[in-house]
Amino acid sequence: LMAEKGGFRHFMLKEIFEQPRAVQDTMAGRLLEEEGNVYLEDLGLTDAEMAGFSRICIVACGTSWHAGLVGKFLLEELCRISVEVDIASEFRYRNPVVSSGTLLLAISQSGETADTLAAVREAHGKGAKAIAICNVVDSSIAREADGVVYTHAGLEIGVASTKAFVTQLVAISLFALRFGRATGAISRERGIELTSSLLHLPAFIEEALQLDTAVESIARRYHNSSDFLYLGRGYSYPIALEGALKLKEISYIHAEGYPAGEMKHGPIALIDENMPVVMLVLRDRHYEKVVSNMEEVIARGGRVIALCSAGDSETAQKAEAVLELPSCAEIVAPIILSIPLQLLAYHVSVLKGNDVDQPRNLAKSVTVE
Numbered sequence: 417l418m419a420e421k422g423g424f425r426h427f428m429l430k431e432i433f434e435q436p437r438a439v440q441d442t443m444a445g446r447l448l449e450e451e452g453n454v455y456l457e458d459l460g461l462t463d464a465e466m467a468g469f470s471r472i473c474i475v476a477c478g479t480s481w482h483a484g485l486v487g488k489f490l491l492e493e494l495c496r497i498s499v500e501v502d503i504a505s506e507f508r509y510r511n512p513v514v515s516s517g518t519l520l521l522a523i524s525q526s527g528e529t530a531d532t533l534a535a536v537r538e539a540h541g542k543g544a545k546a547i548a549i550c551n552v553v554d555s556s557i558a559r560e561a562d563g564v565v566y567t568h569a570g571l572e573i574g575v576a577s578t579k580a581f582v583t584q585l586v587a588i589s590l591f592a593l594r595f596g597r598a599t600g601a602i603s604r605e606r607g608i609e610l611t612s613s614l615l616h617l618p619a620f621i622e623e624a625l626q627l628d629t630a631v632e633s634i635a636r637r638y639h640n641s642s643d644f645l646y647l648g649r650g651y652s653y654p655i656a657l658e659g660a661l662k663l664k665e666i667s668y669i670h671a672e673g674y675p676a677g678e679m680k681h682g683p684i685a686l687i688d689e690n691m692p693v694v695m696l697v698l699r700d701r702h703y704e705k706v707v708s709n710m711e712e713v714i715a716r717g718g719r720v721i722a723l724c725s726a727g728d729s730e731t732a733q734k735a736e737a738v739l740e741l742p743s744c745a746e747i748v749a750p751i752i753l754s755i756p757l758q759l760l761a762y763h764v765s766v767l768k769g770n771d772v773d774q775p776r777n778l779a780k781s782v783t784v785e
């Protein structure tokens with residue numbers, strides 16, 4: 417069994433360390449560097465069709481829904497198209513406003529989640545096209561959609577999704593690049609920049625994985641806490657949600673993710689000297705705002721674990737614990753942030769003696785309602 421796990425103690429840890437390779441597989445044969453474009457073999461949409469959509473609706477469940485939230489950020493930013501993100505079980509029962517000008521984007525690792533499949537059928541029933549981002553080839557959602565972008569992450573065994581999530585983010589980036597080039601929202605020059613940022617991704621993930629020992633000691637220090645708060649802004653907000661979900665799923669510690677700017681409207685009441693607060697504070701357009709949120713947490717005795725950009729000594733001095741991440745382009749930053757959060761959840765779960773790969777009450781794929 418150890419051999420199956422490639423020498424790792426758990427499938428989850430193996431899958432976390434496989435990520436440089438997994439993202440390479442997602443991109444393999446797809447990046448057209450000189451044209452600043454992407455080739456997606458099974459997309460099933462012409463450039464003219466893409467230019468005809470006025471709106472994109474992303475639907476998914478669980479971790480895939482978090483990938484969808486990052487997708488909204490990327491698609492709106494790069495393609496200037498309005499994007500809604502919905503939980504599939506909400507979308508399917510709401511009589512959503514969908515027409516032929518709407519493109520449905522269904523995200524599902526397994527391609528078998530009942531609610532997400534029903535959302536595809538709902539969209540089809542209303543005359544919309546549906547594209548799927550799936551990991552499992554020939555799965556139900558992949559087959560029913562009009563086109564598919566496979567993530568090619570390989571088999572994911574750990575119930576808590578890691579490499580499937582990260583490759584979903586890559587697949588969405590590829591889709592956004594292709595879409596924006598087709599509609600004219602992304603120029604060739606910008607496309608070249610974006611493809612080159614994506615090509616650097618595996619090396620950045622390798623670098624982030626080197627934080628493993630540092631993350632383990634943070635896990636030792638905080639694993640007895642009964643609640644965690646995760647805060648981020650912009651594309652870091654869905655990563656905060658995903659970090660909290662990962663911890664919940666495998667450590668059984670109550671964890672909440674929140675947009676940092678919304679903290680003062682509720683979660684701030686929870687902060688005291690027992691509350692670890694994971695703050696995603698990269699040097700991006702939100703930096704100053706997140707730093708001031710961090711100061712508010714510290715002023716209330718909160719114990720800040722900061723994920724910041726390499727060399728950010730200001731943040732490093734203020735926080736109780738720090739993890740420095742390589743500086744990278746915005747399009748790949750959500751991925752780099754995800755790595756230490758996966759490792760944190762993993763090590764806390766191991767310290768608690770939990771079944772990391774098969775957490776209680778959870779299923780890898782929810783094929784019934």
Ligand code: G6P
Nearest residue numbers: 478479480524525526529577779
């Ligand atoms: C289950 C899994 C999650 C997953 C979700 C959606 O809850 O435990 O890891 O994110 O289903 O699954 P899908 O296969 O549609 O991405």
